[in-house]
Amino acid sequence: MSSIAEVGRMERELSRVDRLSEDIHFPPELLLEILLWLPSKTLLKFRSVCRIWCSFIDSSNFISLHLNCYNYDYSQKSIDHLIAIQRIVDVGCFFTIRSSDRLNTVADLAELAEPYSISGNCNGLILLNYGWNAVRLWNPSIRKSLFLPDCPIKLRWSRIRRCHVTYTLGFSRSSNDYKVLAVKTNLPSYSDDKAYIAVYSLADHLWRVKPNPVSVSKWAISWLSPEGGLVCCGGVVYWVDNDLHRKPGAYMKLYLYDFDVEEFSVMQLPDAVKESTHRLIFAHGDSLAVLLMSSESICIWVLKKDGGENPWRLWFKGEPHLNASKLFECANVVYCKNSNTFLLNNNLATMSYDIANNQIRILKEKDMMNFRISFQTYVESLVLHKGFGETITLFL
Known part of the structure; x- marks a missing residue:
């Protein structure tokens, strides 16, 4: 409670x-x-x-x-449920609720003509994104959604410079408010090294542009994306700089954006990261955890809520599976706390990895070449059930 x-x-x-x-x-x-x-x-x-x-x-x-x-x-007494989004070329996307043990369909949620993708997931709210500015919040447990106003930091395409906007969702405990962070960067090169920031507040239903842009390289914003291992928990969004071309030791840093104070910051990963060959951050309940794997061991460290001089505590240590390193190269990884397993998804199959028993199991093989499927945790929530007048729509 x-x-x-x-x-x-x-x-x-x-x-x-x-x-x-x-x-x-x-x-x-x-x-x-x-x-x-x-x-x-x-x-x-x-x-x-x-x-x-x-x-x-x-x-x-x-x-x-x-x-x-x-x-x-x-x-704690039940099976984890997951949101599955299945995107099919030239058709759209389908949303279902699946059981984490066998990926059986528990309920059909929605079918959309547009190929939406999930950009964030926080306390039962899903952030969906399609195209440049089609962004909506969706509560799958009550089948309601809310389109966000147009983001003020819009894309401007030209032959010389191209722009990219990344969205992510979080919760501010101090104001009891859900917020969306929008970050615009220039592609393909970061010659000006600037990222432009806007923050949406669900309570106000408005965007606010942050007056001062931040450094892309300083905060490793190029890795600020769900595909880059973005994790939201405890009112903070975390990510790791996995760019191997950066200076030695850069991979030991954990970057974060705090939705309470609306600021970027950085902290160190556990010292064991020095010996690891693979690393993965994930939400462990309401805390952040990092999995570190080497040829000799696999460890899970959990970030203490009170911080302190030694903010990390060792939660698990065991021997890695021979093929485990390949699993964590998958694009979509979800941790199921109740079963203490990882759900991993690549182009060929969806698998589960039980680290305690050191077992890998194929749950479902892909039967079509023109679709992609990914998973997110499913949470029951009452957020969005009232307010906003006609802007709230049923999402069937």
Whole structure:
């Protein structure tokens, strides 16, 4: 569950509800406990029970508690579910919910004519991107989406200079707000070494352009992309500079963007990275983790929430599988915490890697050459279920 302070606020709110309504014939703490364990679509139906229940379910405190309780407590006893996006040439894309153990389809979500891609995933919200400026937030658990206003740092194409905009999604805990970071860089060369920044706020439904551009090379922004191993957790987006042409030791740095203060910064990876031949960052619950692999061992280090002089703790160490190094060259890697396995996807098949038992299993082989499939973690959430008027659309 979330913090004790949040629980206390919700219980006080329920106590007021109990005094105001004679229709509630059981303790408010019990009502809170029941509602927190219900899926999002059921809660949307329960909003029609009465006006008091509706305002209670709509409160930001309840939405935060439900996100943590339903997904992270309940999921300890269940199988991870994944969002699968299947893009087919000249057809569009299909979204489904799959089980992580066998990739069986649990539910069909949507079918779109445009080949959207997933640019971010945070607390049940999916950031979808198509083309230059078609960006939308989507909550798959309640089938609703929101188109973002046009990003103010637009692309300008010419024969001399080409531009590229990267989008990523995060959450600001201090303001309880979801934000989208847009970064524009110049391609193919970074002669001016400048990246132009804009930040979208879901609470305001507006973009803000950051006045001062930042250095592309200093913050390794060329690797700021989902394909480059972008990971969002705890209100921060992390990435690693994997450019082998940089100075020795550059690969030991971990770059991050904090959505609370809206600033870039850098920190060191664990010292064990010096002996590793492969490295991968991923979300381990609400914390960041890094997998380091060498010919002799495979280790997982988890970033401590309180930081300190030694911010990394060793969480796992074992012997690597003979073919494990090839697996982590895959474009799409997802960690399934409940089963302690990695789901890996390449052009030929989707596989799982159980690091504890040192087993690799092929879950599904590709049966078509003209489509790509990738996966993201699926989380139940009530975000986007109300507000924004007609700008919220059903996403069926």
